[in-house]
Amino acid sequence: MKDFRTCATTGLKVHRQADALIKANAVVATVALLVGGLAAILVLLTRWQAIHLLDAIPFYRWLTIHGMNMLIFFIIFFEMAVLYFAGPVVLNSRVPVPKLAWASFGLMVIGTLLVEWMMFAGRADVLFTSYVPLRADSWFYLGVILFAVGALLVTCIFFASLVVAKREKTYEGSVPLVTFGGLTAAIIAVITLAHGAAIYIPTYLWSLGIGNVDPEVYRMVWWGLGHSSQQINVAAMVACWYLLGALTVGATVINEKISRTAFVLYILFISMASAHHLLVDPGFGPAWKIVNTSYFMYMAVLASMIHGFTVPAGIEVGQRLRGYTKGMFEWLRKAPWGDPGFSSLVFSVIVFGFVGGITGVTFGTEQINIIAHNTLRIPGHFHATVVSGTAMAFMGVTYYVIPLIFRKQIAFWSLAKIQPYLFAGGMLIFSIAMTFAGTFGVPRRHWDITFANAPFDLQFSPAVDLLIGVTAIGGLLAALGGGIFILCTVTSVFFGKPMEEGAAV
């Protein structure tokens, strides 16, 4: 078998190993999405007090499963696929060390299985954040470490693929913007995983009875992992915005200098921004909190504001080049709204920016954090960023990965067309209603806000019941959208009609 094939749509030379690695990572990501999605439904139906499905301990267990599968396994496996695409595929190059690439993938899968085993066995009911001295079984921490080492190796392979492509002259000029975005994500990933090692290795040893971990130091370093990993997501998501713009409407890059500088701002300023998780913590002084959450965070916010302009502007120019030049808005009216790749892109930009971004920036101030910390406003915010933003963009990309990489036609096309509307619409309702419920002081990560068995009585305003009900309906709509996504992609990949060799998408 030849080492390379030529993609009929993009004209790119695709390394067979890159193909296979992208497929493997995408499949595992989708399995994690399925597990995390089922957990989401169970958690949602429990927090909806009218149904209150699970008991307390299973609730906290499924909440842990939901967080780990969605925020870690689904997203990071998908990002590994994005790196193999943004490196070797976009640059017409090869995967430099295929054996190491597969070994890293194996390491990540073993880590994942260990963590899943511990969670399902009830030996790690510590939620996503696993704040010490809350203790999980040692195997849980070891699983996280193995997973992180595997991911770190993949980012190194990505860096190596840039060097190999440059040396073997597989492209002319500078790397494309999508690759540059992938590079940004990979660099932030190294910073993130360094934090992960710095905290999970001592925590693993502590779980074995060696040494101690200070709870406040844990929170500080852990958020260097927990928040920075969301910045990998942001950088990868923005790279996917440029990618989807190019694939769906031939969106142009208005100015390379501006877009690339914005990516660099992410790298420079995002790590310290994780301090906003510690705004109402006892361990840090006001100067530390203010410097890290104002100066540093707002420069990263600036980067997102820039991409929020250049991506739609690129789409407009691309559409105008395709001949939609009448009036001010023909380019928008005649955009491919029936293409799930395009609608995903639009929703991702809008919900991430307007709902996720605005809530995030406001909660990141000292005074507002006092009224938002650990209430439902926080998950309301990050479901708008990570789910409607990142996950939506990744779903949009998948509608192109299946024909381009798996060489299969998308099954149930008419369902796929409405999927982004259901998913993003549901998530929008979910995020907004949940955020408002949080303004009443409703705690996040809580099994029973009626406080039925607590020593004192507490009754939230009836508005809270309504808002939680709306949250549940939004969440179920989104879950339906997620279910359709899995149905379409799994059917396409395993039972879909193959694309004819050489046929364009």
Added chain:
Amino acid sequence: MHTGLEPPKGVWWKPAHKSEKVWVAIAFAWCMVLFAMMPLWHWKGGQNPSGIRAKVDPMAFQARTQEFIQEYQVGTDQGIAIVEPPPGSDVYLLGRMWAWEPILRLQANTEYTLHLSSLDLNHGFALYPLNINFQVVPGYDYGLKILAKEAGEFRIICNEYCGAGHHLMLGRLIVVDDEGIAESEASEVSGTVFEIEPAGLAAAEAGGER
């Protein structure tokens, strides 16, 4: 013109289009406004998360809280001591799996220094119905200057996951006015009853005793 998938050839460090320059300028100016507001609110705002911060051994904090309870206990509710400390004093609240101890009975319009800490895991201090939230970390004493402006009944929700009984961890806090009466309807209390003051000077005192 090229897409984000094509490598730009030659020099791509070119002047931006006017519309982009305008947008970046607006965005940058807005970020600078936010940047200025952060310290400004800290100086001008009435409610800040700063406080006296000190490391403390969890057992020592528990012992101090027990001492405090024995000194000022006036009653019991649900097996938890009700404590009425002298106006203006240092008051102690201990979070543990899964209760807040003791029940504080405070005077309205009187400043207290509220010391928060935990015996075991991370807990979350969430004052209902005011919606004031602080992280409670074992090994750290978080001393906040508080001033209740009106009498009322309050609840302290734990809003940081702390194990299987997390949702049972609900405490009580009472604020009485001059006549010694707590208003019964907590939910009618307005949003500015508590004032948490920046404790710049107070932070200096933290080092010593504990």
